[in-house]
Amino acid sequence: MRVAVITLVAGRHRHLRLQRDGLAAGTRQPDHYLVVTMADPDAGKALDGRRPAAETVDVPVGPGGRLPLAAARNAGAARALADGADLLVFLDVDCVPGPGLLARYAETAADGALLCGTVAHLPPPPPEGYRLGELPGLAPPHPGRPAPGDGEVLRGGDHRLFWSLSFALTAATWRDLGGFCEDYTGYGGEDTDFARTAAARGVGLWWIGGAPAHHQYHPVSRPPVEHLDDILRNGALFRDRWGTWPMEGWLRDFADLGLVVHEPGTDTWRRTPETR
Structure with missing residues (x-):
């Protein structure tokens, strides 16, 4: 199984570098690492000299500067599929994968399922930044989502709890769903729509234990x-x-x-x- 990791970038290069360090430390390496840039011409420079090797895919930003999140995910998936990917793994740029994330997604992948690992939201980093090996002890998985054990898979999940921070699906399932609806631009809604499409087409939601990601801190507004x-x-x-x-x-x-x-x-x- 050829595994592609797809992440969207519009700044936060420090977060991107730590994500890449997490991938490099994993028990399984990605066969493709696609960084989809949105009005961020310097993203590629942030990855120079680091492994795993990354390929950048540029997606233009439309009128008003609204980020084309749905179109960017579709562009990354299209490039991965053209390169022969069998499994698409989407990671938010703020997410650092745990060492077993790619291996667990690959070994549990099945047509007709969306795979979601746990995500822990980290506290603000110390001045010197996060240390990769210390991330698991800094925060528990988000309490609003299931948190199965390392070898556990919880099938029949509630599609309303899907989020796009960390998920995976087979190439066949992606083609069946048709990707994200590109009518959505800017913040919010496109991932909820994607999950609703999956539910309507009988694609299940599975919560995967042993596939943790650690979400790096950044300030947020509540409500946004x-x-x-x-x-x-x-x-x-x-x-x-x-x-x-x-x-x-x-x-x-x-x-x-x-x-x-x-x-x-x-x-x-x-x-x-x-x-x-």
Whole structure:
């Protein structure tokens, strides 16, 4: 089985370098390592002289500077498949794979399944940065997701819990799903849509023990007010496609801040007049 690792990059080169160090320390090396850049011409320089060897794939950013996350994942997958990949492993640029991640994904892979390993969110690093060997002791897996034991596979997972930080699927399953919907641009919604498509087509969600990833710290806003317009636009697209709104927790938080209002008659969330 030929394994491709695909990660999207728009900055955070220090995080990217540690991800690559994690791959190099793994019990199984990727056959392809594809770094998909979005308005980040310097990403390739951040990887010079490091192993495993990486190939960069450039994806243009559209109007308004919104990152084309769905299109970028599709571009990375297309290149991997053209190079003969049998298994696609997607890692967020902030995620450092544990030493057994690729091996576990490869040995548990099956057509008709989305594979998700555990993800632990790390505390802020010390001034000298994270030490690769110390990552497992810094944080437990995220409490909002299942955390199977090292040799365990939990089948029949809830597709609403899927996230794109760390997941894998076979080439045949990717082709069956058709990739991510590229109508989504900017922040939010495209991974929820992908999981909904998987559920609709009978592709199961499996939680894989022994495939941990460690998410490097970066500041976040709660709720993510800087992404308000993206969430409203992508949320409306999701509603049009599936009949319900995603990210409702954030929408309610925005409403509590007086930023948005829900119109029940049309099931529409909009900016309040004073914030338009």
